[in-house]
Amino acid sequence: MRDFILKRVAVIILPLMSIYGFYVILHGHVSPGGSFAGGIIVGLSFITYSTVYGLERGKVKLPERILTLVESYGTLWYGIMGIVGILKGAPFLSNKLAGFNLGEPGSLTSGGLISLLGIGVGIRVASTIITLFYAMGEEES
Amino acid sequence: MHFTSADYWIMVLLLTLVIASLSMLFIKDLLHAVIVFGVYSLIMALIWLLMNTPDLAITEAAAGICTTVLMMAVIFRTSRKEE
Numbered sequence: 001m002r003d004f005i006l007k008r009v010a011v012i013i014l015p016l017m018s019i020y021g022f023y024v025i026l027h028g029h030v031s032p033g034g035s036f037a038g039g040i041i042v043g044l045s046f047i048t049y050s051t052v053y054g055l056e057r058g059k060v061k062l063p064e065r066i067l068t069l070v071e072s073y074g075t076l077w078y079g080i081m082g083i084v085g086i087l088k089g090a091p092f093l094s095n096k097l098a099g100f101n102l103g104e105p106g107s108l109t110s111g112g113l114i115s116l117l118g119i120g121v122g123i124r125v126a127s128t129i130i131t132l133f134y135a136m137g138e139e140e141s
Numbered sequence: 142m143h144f145t146s147a148d149y150w151i152m153v154l155l156l157t158l159v160i161a162s163l164s165m166l167f168i169k170d171l172l173h174a175v176i177v178f179g180v181y182s183l184i185m186a187l188i189w190l191l192m193n194t195p196d197l198a199i200t201e202a203a204a205g206i207c208t209t210v211l212m213m214a215v216i217f218r219t220s221r222k223e224e
Contacts, residue, residue: 024199032195040203047210129207136214 010052017045025122029111030104035118039125046126047133055137064134067127074124081117093117147191154191158184169223171216179209 024038050058085091088098093113096102100112108115161181168174182205189198 033199034196037200037203040200040207044203044207044210047207051210132211133214136211136218 006052010048014045014049017048018042021045021126022122025118026115027108028118028122029114030106030108035121036125038118039122040129042122043126043129043133046130050130050133050137055134059134062130064131067131067134070123071127071131074120074127077120078117078124081113081120084113151188151191154184154188158188170221171223172213172221175209175212175216178212179205182206182209 021038021041021044024033024041025035026038028034028038046058046062049061082093085094085098088094090097090099095113098113101110102112102114104110158181161177161184165174165177165181168177182201186198186202186205189195189201
């Protein structure tokens with residue numbers, strides 16, 4: 001697990017993986033992909049870091065306390081975005097009825113609430129995946 | 142009945158999918174079974190792509206890799222052979 005070539009290749013690949021994950025999250029409503037797939041890609045980049053450089057350094061880079069906070073606030077963000085629909089006088093989580101656009105292909109900011117919802121779902125899925133990996137990778141005998 | 146070339150590709154891939162999922166049942170080495178599961182999800186992603194649903198293809202590829210990595214982490218912590 002401490003191979004020289006593995007570490008150098010990881011240095012090249014990791015930023016591209018993270019950026020591609022956030023790209024898929026942010027473009028989830030106008031192009032193929034979505035917040036779930038993008039969140040998994042972001043989580044996999046941190047899992048790659050933990051696998052190559054060791055679980056201890058991975059936990060220094062992204063502690064479990066921060067993961068718990070991100071997970072909780074991602075869910076809370078989803079709820080807040082749903083309540084925005086109620087405040088506009090429409091049902092919970094409504095987008096078109098509340099007066100926002102439904103989005104058109106190729107235009108990033110035309111999504112209304114959907115793109116903001118996607119950010120919450122994306123970071124929540126990413127932190128869940130990383131928490132699962134930490135729980136399964138712990139040395140416990 | 143008229144078949145396009147994508148239909149023939151889907152037939153070949155579905156046949157490989159059946160072979161991969163059946164062989165997962167009978168492989169005794171769990172690491173090899175996990176690798177075959179990775180093959181399964183890759184073929185499934187290709188089938189979604191040929192059926193014009195790139196959304197599901199991206200999700201299937203990402204989720205398949207993720208579950209493969211998690212199962213491999215479990216195998217390295219526990220026994221590799223099936224009892």
